[in-house]
Amino acid sequence: MTTGEKDAAQAAPHSVAGHPGIQSLRVARKEELAEGVVRLRLEEPNGFRVPDWTPGAHIELVLPTATQGALSRHYSLCGDRWEASSYEVAVLREPNSKGGSHYIHDELVEGQMLNVGTPRNNFSLSQAKRYEFIAGGIGITPIMTMIAAAEQLGIDWHLHYGGRSRASMAFLPELEAYGDKVTIWPQDEMGHLNLTFLAETVEHGRVYCCGPEPLLNAVAGAAEAWPAGTVRFERFVPAQLPEPVRTEPFELELAISKKVVTVGTQQTVLGALNDAGVPVLSSCNEGVCGTCEVGVLRGTPEHRDSLLNDAERAKNDRMFVCVSRAISDRLVLDL
Structure with a gap:
């Protein structure tokens, strides 16, 4: 790399005017990875450095569809995180796509520019002496980055990877290099993924699982003996929840702006804040992306997101305002 190229790589990314958290990246490559799976390489058009990220992170793609307008979709990063000017x-392809995967598979072309959000991580890799990675289908994407990190750190790990068929399972050629550290489990050949190994806990071990809801539920049941906080999940869709504990209005006290905002029976916290002129960044409105996280200083939220684990919820020091509500009469927020 020449001095000029190095300086360019260290410069600020090409931001979209008025949106400092969004950058405009070029689709440098679009290729089929497996049956129904495409990989995108998104590059900063001037070779500038893109924001760093950590294993388990995802980015938001703003997709300019012709029929539905701009769609915001979140996808896990799966490339080399040391690549300074690109993401992958x-x-x-979702059969019941709401437009995002259809657009990417059928309309997005190489050379096209896309608005891309700054990486966020709600599925971060914690220190351990042993990792059990479990992936179902496209859930392999964040796990690939965790495997790379475990290898670099010299930490023991094993991957249990299930899918509909070998043809539908992405990254099989790359995973072959790891030999018996990887168990491949195609459902059409072997049935459902065998989770009996979770019956025994591993001292200083952690489990990371990403995949469809039936797999997550099966892993949660099989790993009941594992200590709290040692089993982590990444969900594609929101978890099914009961009706809110509290349906009557409650108050938000905003510690910074000194405002008091009432959240109505049919309102979200996010909606009430926006109506009061307190803008909070949001994206999915389903409690799965983490964009709308707000600090809680006092009071008890009712956590209705699909991100926090039980230990994190018990702290009551943050909430995701697009879906979560309050148990107490008042919440004091760091806003």
Whole structure:
């Protein structure tokens, strides 16, 4: 790399005017990884450095569809995080797509520019002496980055990877290099993924699982003996929840702006804040992306997101305002 290239790589990314958290990246490569799965390489057009990220992170793609307008979709990063000026994601063609995967598979072309959000991580890799990685289908994407990190750190790990068929399972050629550290489990050949190994806990071990809801539920049941906080999940869709504990209005006290905002029976916290002129960044409105996280200083939220684990919820020091509500009469927020 020449001095000029190095300086360019260290410069600020090409931001979209008025949106400092969004950058405009070029689709440098679009390729089929497996049956129904494409990989996108998104590059900063001037070779500038893109924001750093950590294993388990995802980015938001703003997709300019012709029929539905701009769609915001979140995809896990799966490339080399040391690549300074590009990101990679893998996208499954969803049969019941709401427009995002259809657009990426059928309309997005190489050379096209896309608005891309700054990486966020709600599925971060914690220190351990042993990792059990479990992936179902396209859930392999964040796990690939965790495997790379475990290898670099010299930490023991094993991957249990299930899918509909070998043809539908992405990254199989790359995973072959790891030999018996990887168990491949195609459902059409072997049935459902065998989770009996979770019956025994591993001292200083952690489990990371990403995949469809039936797999997550099966892993949660099989890993009941593992200590709290040692089993982490990444969800594609929101978890099914009961009706809110509290349906009557409650108050938000905003510690910084000194405002008091009432959240109505049919309102979200996010909606009430926006109506009061307190803008909070949001994206999915389903409690799965983490964009709308707000600090809680006092009071008890009712956590209705699909991100926090039980230990994190018990702290009551943050909430995701697009879906979560309050148990107490008042919440004091760091806003």
